[in-house]
Amino acid sequence: MVIASESRYSDGAMPFEDAEQLRPVRLDVRPSAVLELTWVLHLLERGHLDAIDALRDHGERFRRELTDIYEDGYECLPDVSILAERIGALLTEDADEFLRGIERAARLDGVSLDLLSEAPDVREATLRHLARLREDPALARRCAALFSDIWELLRPEWERTGLDAVRRASAEWSARIRGGAGPMDLLPSKHVARRAEQERLLSMRRRVVLTPMYFCREGGSIIDVGTFVHVGGPARPPDTDSARRKEAEHLATRLKVLADGTRVALLRDLAAEPASVMDLSRRFKLAQPTVSNHIRLLRDAGLLEARKDGARVLYRVPRDQLDRLLDDARSVLLQS
Secondary structure: OOOOOOOOOOOOOEEEEOOOOOOEEEEEEOOOHHHHHHHHHHHHHOOOOOOOHHHOOOHHHHHHHHHHHOOOOOOOOOHHHHHHHHOOOOOOOOOHHHHHHHHHHHHOOOOOOOOOOOOHHHHHHHHHHHHHHHHOHHHHHHHHHHHHHHHHHHHHHHHHHHHHHHHHHHHHHHHHHHOOOOHHHHOOOOOHHHOHHHHHHOOOOOEEEEEEEOOOOOOOEEEEOOOOEEEEEEOOOOOHHHHHHHHHHHHHHHHHOOOOHHHHHHHHHHHHOOEOHHHHHHHHOOOHHHHHHHHHHHHHOOOOEEEEEOOEEEEEOOHHHHHHHHHHHHHHHHOO
């Protein structure tokens, strides 16, 4: 585990005051290649397959493998950061130490995890997944292989552009902290840490580590890793107009799949109960290849999940994904 130095902020870290308890909280700024990887996994899970140019041709395959590996569904669980912290590989500029050590990290039971940053269902899903990795070495190897494949595609841009951008932002953030800035002065207006329950969390651990992220263009993350709270945010100020255009284009691409009455009808049917291609073919009086093509498009858009039922494959609508698409549409269309 990474332990805060006993020296008094010798590395540029500064204290800030917990307003409620009036005790100093150590505030550091550190790059984290592993947090960059975690963020990209989050983008893949959300269906933002074109957000990273290097992953554009592989995003759907990676997203499906994530779904296969995480039996509860990958919902940006904090497991990657937890595993990296177990072997002291979280707060580094290179992901290789973590990627080489995933299987070892998975075998470690670690300290009791409060995971105060997570909702109860996410906390339980994280603990179940970590237990599965510990009990199933083959699953840990699959995770290591998948994460390594993703990082190899990210590596050229990270080493060419990303790392320098993060180093510059780290120096700037550190200077602002020395000048008296607190976490909220460095994070965007819509950052998750600004939620009341998360803002309280910042004063519950004696150390907060801020990480400027290159692959994160907006928003950010907050993870309670036990010994400290890890907060990530964009390394660069957002270009609001450009971000909104990209957001609108991404939403339009996702909504195109619904611009067909048959697909909408299939989606509505599968939201009511799971069914196979053959079931749907009979129900809608359509040829199986036609149904299969519609199912492929809906699944590529992240609106369907598949599971084996004997020799059949059943498809269902993950309601959270559909809700998320509608929420994203509302956010993009009604944002001020």
